[in-house]
Amino acid sequence: MEFIRQTEVIQWVDGECRKIKENSVDDEYTYLFIDYLPPRKFSTYPVDLKDFAVGYCLGEGLIKDYSDIESITLDGTNILVSTNLNHDPEEDLEQEGIVQERKGNCEHACVCRLLEYQGVNSDNAGGIRSELKTIEPNRSDLRVSATQIIRDIQHLTDEAKIWQKTAGVHVAQLKYEDNIIIREDVSRHVAVDKVIGAAAKAGYDFSKCYISYSGRMPADMLIKVIRVGIPIIISNASPASSGIDVARSGNITMVGFVRDNRFTVFTAPERIDFEK
Template identity: 30%
Template structure:
């Protein structure tokens, strides 16, 4: 896993304060385009933080419904210098146009959420888990996320995601993109065969429908964020059996769905 120093760079900058400019340096988050080839065909270019390209590529393909089973992943070749990732899979992968357009809607006026594109619905089912977590555990985990977020502390330009049990961080990733950070979690779990039913995803960014769908595909029962969820993400989480916790910071939190999983 790349360290925080690989994701930042120092640049010259002019600072203005109290009516005058001074010259100096500032630490800025790095951004890199990475092209993913799937079965020798150019598939997509992802803009991301350098490092963890294997996890990112696999997690992205899982999110897009291209990779559903570990045995379908034949090989991964990473070329860091040229920013290329080549993935070979068994079978006929989803065509590229499946993930270029997507949306989900509330249907029939009944508040249920329906999927419009196959890559969103593929691999999504109701999450069943008896997991319980106490508010004090949530605050501990969000504090750990903040302590680990070195790139954000240095630059203010990164998102972070951590896969956790109730009492510890299993692993952690930072990236300029909040979707990328979660995809790296997804890819690591897929590659290492990590079970989800007793896990929590702790996240720095807004919980949108896209993030919620990734969590649902992994089968993680609880997502916690220091930020807010969207209305449609909350509706989707309620339908799919996922507990959504927002604004978890400074000894407070907001519990939006499936409250029974959060109790002292």
């Protein structure tokens, strides 16, 4: 099912006006409930939501492996995830730098703080994103050729069906050997979560995978990639300096500005075969 809405609009071209029908993404709010943690709110293109839930949990370090998930249930656009780790709200309080003491006004203040940020959007509707306290360099020996990078971005564009109809979504593509997974979403984070989740469900070796996607590459995107162990990220857009710093620390190969027949490698160039 495609969540696309058609609206009658006025288009102006070279001084002439005309009425046309324009497609737009019919995005919806999605709430993600993980064990006993507060709900997390996202604006999504509401398909492949189970893939998103798995990818989000992996990218945020809430699980170490797909097998940590006991069940995923969809109730409309609400996603209920049960893990064998039984997370509780204190973990989120610790992430926010809040120490919960179970006495007097402090407990009341902490509960109020929890309620304040339940369902609050951040990172362009990417939900609550956690920091990475330590970075282990990625040791993957995966290599990709220069010509393959160009082909990957072209394939990403060719297969972006919702983007072609609306220009209102981001597209992510994960490649593992001869297997390719493509997902689209209004949030670049959620699009990447979806391909990571689908790959985890398929049992792919993340050290042999790489991601191509449409969107900037700031630190929070690189943190997700580092957590799951993917060594290469490719985009037709630019990196942020924070993303470059994290990629360098994590020995992640970051390729940006893939356009026409050119690209720029910002970190770990040894994984790129420039001769092909």
